[in-house]
């Protein structure tokens with residue numbers, strides 16, 4: 320049975336998040352949304368996902384939508400940039416895409432962020448839908464309309480809030496996802512529990528075995544609960560004026576580690592490290608007990624995430640953290656935990672306090 324989560328903005332349902340076990344229902348969903356046979360569709364995918372799923376999706380759609388085009392780019396974060404966007408613009412122009420046509424992001428967060436940004440800007444905006452295929456993109460990046468690309472090594476520096484018309488996921492594609500990418504997804508999932516729902520964090524602990532064994536029903540419940548948390552936050556604050564910033568828990572330091580690793584460490588792993596640093600700072604602030612910090616560390620470890628890292632200089636990490644777009648004046652907007660399951664925005668941390676958190680994940684606790 321498919322699961323359906325509507326996303327409401329300004330009192331109106333803007334799109335639905337559909338959790339299914341195949342791509343078969345996609346053509347029907349598009350028809351229900353009013354798309355017609357004379358509209359062109361451009362499927363954007365990366366080199367890994369295209370090989371596995373582009374043909375299948377194309378075949379499913381062709382009967383109802385005969386004008387299907389596929390564009391593929393090299394997989395990886397290094398492709399999430401304006402050069403790749405230019406390539407997509409060219410392809411759309413060459414194939415005469417107009418404002419009534421549709422783009423489909425078939426892939427992980429890189430494909431989703433890049434396709435969404437291209438859709439937001441091509442002809443001042445054409446429709447797009449998200450068909451997320453990585454765990455991370457199913458639980459996080461396909462929802463909420465943050466689109467964008469990296470610029471000069473700065474994460475997500477150029478982008479737009481632009482909502483998809485549909486988020487349609489086939490959970491069975493997780494079977495082909497490499498293990499390290501599954502682990503990356505756990506980073507954002509555990510983040511959802513830590514910022515908003517401690518019971519969900521505990522549920523993850525209790526269901527670790529079934530999750531790691533990819534038991535379908537448990538995975539479906541996990542993805543659903545995570546989508547629910549993210550959906551609720553972005554509905555209340557679509558443009559990150561307040562509460563949505565909590566979704567950045569672990570990202571302030573995490574983005575710096577990600578950049579400094581030259582994107583060699585996955586997004587979710589870096590978010591995990593950032594969450595450990597932020598949890599340590601939360602502990603130093605007197606919010607979390609040492610036992611709570613240890614429990615968070617153990618949980619991340621069980622799901623294959625890193626809790627310590629090496630190879631970078633903590634001072635460089637602090638410097639890079641301070642180059643992030645989340646700076647307000649000279650102050651970093653930092654997300655801390657009041658308690659597991661309840662996060663808040665802290666704008667008054669000193670460099671020394673942040674550095675302590677960074678030192679902690681580099682195994683150099685004072």
Ligand SMILES: NC(=O)c1ccc[n+]([C@@H]2O[C@H](COP(=O)([O-])OP(=O)(O)OC[C@H]3O[C@@H](n4cnc5c(N)ncnc54)[C@H](O)[C@@H]3O)[C@@H](O)[C@H]2O)c1
Nearest residue numbers: 367368394427428429452453455456459460465492495496
């Ligand atoms: N917009 C948002 O709200 C948001 C939220 C979280 C993360 N992000 C962004 O998302 C990106 C990370 O996304 P990601 O982790 O999906 O990375 P990704 O898109 O690079 O995908 C990870 C890898 O898995 C492969 N892959 C994807 N689905 C597969 C499948 N079913 N089978 C086999 N291989 C598959 C991809 O080809 C890629 O090699 C980052 O750029 C991050 O900044 C955005």
Ligand SMILES: O=C(O)C(=O)C[C@@H](O)[C@H](O)[C@H](O)COP(=O)(O)O
Nearest residue numbers: 459463465474475507563566567570
């Ligand atoms: O949706 C959000 O809001 C998030 O912050 C989700 C994050 O997991 C995601 O990595 C997001 O892309 C970070 O956005 P940024 O604005 O900090 O670059």
Ligand SMILES: [Zn+2]
Nearest residue numbers: 507570586590
């Ligand atoms: Zn993230």
